[in-house]
Amino acid sequence: MKLYFSILFGFLWALGYGQTAQETTVEKGLHFTRLFRADPHEGVSCYRIPALATATNGDVIAAIDERVPSCGDLKWSKDINIVIRRSTDNGNTWLATERVVDYPFGQSASDPSLLVDKTTGEIFLFFNYMDLAHEKDVYYLKVTRSTDNGKTWSEPEDITSQITKPGWHTDFKFITSGRGFQTRSGKLLHTVVNLQKGLFIFESNNHGKSWQLIETPLKPADESKIVELSDGSWMVNSRVNKAGMRFIHRSGDEGKTWISTADSSLIDPGCNASLIRYNSEVDGDSTEILLFAHANHKTERKNLTVRISYDEGVSWSEGKTIYEGSAAYSSMTVLANGDIGLIFEKDDYSDNVFVRVSLNWLRGKKTSVEKVD
Template sequence: MKLYYLCGNYENYINSNTLNDMIKSSMKYAIRVSALSMLMFGSIGISAQQVHTAEWADGVERALVYRPGDYGSKFYRIPAIVTAKDGSLVTVADKRIEHNGDLPAKIDVVSRRSTDGGRTWSEYVTVAAHDETGGCGDPALVVDQKSGDILAIFSHGNGLWQETPAHISVARSKDNGLTWGPMLDINPQILTTDPSGKQPIKCTSAFASSGRATQLDNGRIMFPLVVREKENPCFKVYAIYSDDCGKTWMVSKNPATADGDESKIVQLADGSLIMSIRNRFGSLRKFSYSHDRGETWSDPVPVEGLPDPRCNGDIIRYNRDGHDLLLQSLPGDPNGRNNVAIYVSKDGGKTWPVKKTVVTIPSAYSSMTILPDGSIGILTEESANGHYSYDIWYTRMPIEVILAGDKK
């Protein structure tokens, strides 16, 4: 058995005898790995901290992308991933410099990219840095398929619980994630704090949903915006959209839900949209539908087969090699943030008969992309020690492995 680990950008080899000497009797993990498996080591010495025990099928590969302590940060959270026009993988995450709290903490949005399918990763690049206004966090990514530009959408300044909204901002890369331009504040186009105002949205605070933003088949770019109104304990979720590759932005005519949280949007084969909504109080994911490209939304309904332990995850359409599927990533434990899995629908989101577990440890937010070879790449927040401190791992899974589901 060959096991590999990554230290910075260098790949190292150890054999199974060395591994046994390292973990000894205190870590009794059974491992069967037929492809590339990744083992994370501590930042001091080479003491093993985590071993994944799933029985992976051929073709599954893993790599550690963001680790607490790297690049001058105590914590990392909130991953997003896309496949650029040149086939490279581009990721972003919150660099939570001092503690693991949300905005308005000292947070930067940082990026790493891979040009070999996720086996190795570049040095860190700062997309948006904290300043006197506050931190930058909760990033989402989307690729404009016409120009190849990558848009990073994030919040700048205040968090959800302050009395003035964060600045919803957009940064742009024109070179497949190698470099990023300055952030553009789009609040004047979408938000107002004037109680007498009409659309744009009246709110006390707001943030953009992290993970994947969406581009529709007509080029429209869209992301969900969570808003809080003063004296209202519930969060509304609107769709924000642009028809000119992010230069100008508009707001849906109504919220997709009057009581939601981080959400994602996916387009179906018939052109209709689903907004997959984090459920703040129930136990199932909620779906809202749009039949006019996101301008209006239906009342949300709970989705049987998609348990939701109040967590963020991605939904994407997989339309290639004879398949037309929806994939939804969420923690597979309905009672808590554990065991991130990929759920599969073959009927446009009506039923979700297939579940493939990605990891079997405490794990939370996740983001997915389709690789050029048709595999799925997923970034997951994973906790080696069960604490509120996450490593962010990348896993590459062939679609056949996902469709096979978990062994009964």
């Protein structure tokens, strides 16, 4: 029966059905474009865990979990696939949904994250995998690659042995969803969580041909984002459950040692967030800034806010509210036209919407928000 429905849905996808509709709503001047919403006619319970990135040709890729039997996470669902939508015009319009990772029933893939190698143009889509039928509660970490800006994807590669340690086999471990980071030297960086042992950084010095684990744990930390600062040091911004705030980890020696502090200015209910670097060239201003999107509330996943740091994460602006209501995981990218694209889980995970804003709007300058429809 699973095979029948997979063939049927694949046929419908090939014809252009399934998540082709593009509905845009306007709320307080912002235009929200619905990219993923569960439809009972598709037999999908929900879409969760979005990731967003801009390919080197300017195409925008949005990836997400397609959770079929329930909204449960990886260890509780025997059928989760990774699907994407692409935009070739800075998020104005979006192509139909495509499945890029789809295992047989009993095996699931979850928590997509994207990393674009700006040197080679290759895109890496990481995800976590489990064979619930034969090895329940054992997590494997995989990656699929695209060399044509997200049009086609390679067979997934298991990189568990490269980015974990042998004693971790039965540990609760996963690659953080959302996105990784590339340094100015070309090194590729990402984060992997081991709930028993801490957060770890993994890296590639050869454009993703192989990956290595940096064995120094960061604590406290759950799902996290890493960036390189202007002085070449690294900064990790971490979710810490029940803390009510984010934790910041800084390293001046490429991850060998870390200094960890709580940042009470970044309140947080315990939710994945998004952190990116923006090289500003607006109005002759060449200042490099950091952008941070998070659920700006101590106890509830709501009030999605984007903040700016002009001093490499030492302090943050009050921020601009994107959505006051229910809002959870988010992912940002810098678009080819210089705007900022953001996808987030909206209204108790029922919707996953894309919104585009300008840097001037985030800075509080009087300028209209770019319309996305």
